[in-house]
Amino acid sequence: MLTTRHGVRPLGAPDLDAFLALARREPVVNVFADYRATTTNLEPRWLGGEMWGRFVAGELTAACHVGANLVPICATADDAAAFAERALARGRTVSTIVGPQEPVRAFWNGVASSWGRPREARWDQPHLEISTPPHAPIDPYVRRTTKSDMEQLYPACVAMYTEEVGVSPEWGGGTELYRARVAQLVSRGWSYARFDDSGRLVFKAEVACATPYAAQVQGVFVPPEFRGRGLATAGMAAVVELVRREIAPVVSLYVNEWNSPARAVYEKVGFRETARFATVMF
Structure with a gap:
């Protein structure tokens, strides 16, 4: 050609x-x-x-x-x-x-x-990796989600996306497509969450893509009413442990530079910065 x-x-x-x-x-x-x-x-x-x-x-x-x-x-x-x-x-x-x-x-x-004009441009996003066991104690209650978790999981995914991107994934008739994407990640075993004793979701994260070399995590989320309790740190430590054991030896993600709470979590877990990303959204 x-x-x-x-x-x-x-x-x-x-x-x-x-x-x-x-x-x-x-x-x-x-x-x-x-x-x-x-x-x-x-x-x-x-x-x-x-x-x-x-x-x-x-x-x-x-x-x-x-x-x-x-x-x-x-x-x-x-x-x-x-x-x-x-x-x-x-x-x-x-x-x-x-x-x-x-x-x-x-x-x-x-x-x-x-x-x-883009809707938003984020020019400084640290790209983070971890290739060792997590530095923080893991949450033993984080597990892979199943289809039966969708009633709790899907609204949390919508809330996370809306908070992170600034627009709902359901906007413009996208509900069916986004629900299918969440269900796809669940069926692949790439969706993780922790639920409290009453069945409420208190932490979640997904693997967005993976190869034999690495897996990229997305959608890390703790509902606002459960924040400040260390759930994100222990949850991410558990995700790193599970992903490295079952999917790929290196776990990566990228985060907004201004998101100090998230960056602090990843630092405690043992992630290190290896590059800088940028995102332009329309």
Whole structure:
């Protein structure tokens, strides 16, 4: 397949090995892209979009996931600018730009004049990892959720999303799709929670994506009325223990720089910063 200007073209199944070799240069930072590639074989109909690659002298040197999320992979600022030029030709189809800070900023600088004002831009998000047992005591009552937990779990997921993103996932008729996503994570064994003696959910977290190298956690949430009791620290310690034992050896996540309570929790558990992410939301 011929490459376009600046050596950028869509990738497909024949490019999978080259793509995985690229992404696995930074297997934890690129866990989302690795997971998407291996579960879709880079087929657009399964990706729900495209994976673009940039080639230099016939070698894949950078990539960009373009679906609901646009995610640069192993991209320099120059690579991101090349991806931005291609994106301008098709217009904005994504709801979020997210990934390592430098290429996200370079990409945004290339499309900002045409893509309109974002709903929010978060330029400093520490990317955290832990590859050891948790430093804090674990909560022994954190467990995988089941379908029977959905009555408590789903409202907590909606509340977490709304608090974190600033808009409900049910807005605009998204209830069915979001409920299906929560149910999918439950069925995979990627949803964890702790319930009190009366059956109320007091902590939850999910694995968003995973490979043999790493798992990325999302949706960490303690309902407001239960905060300040150490539930998040003990709960996250339990999640780290369970995920490292059952899914992948490294647990990662990214957090807003201004979220001091969450950052304190992750520090107590033993997470360390390894990169900076940025997110632009529409």
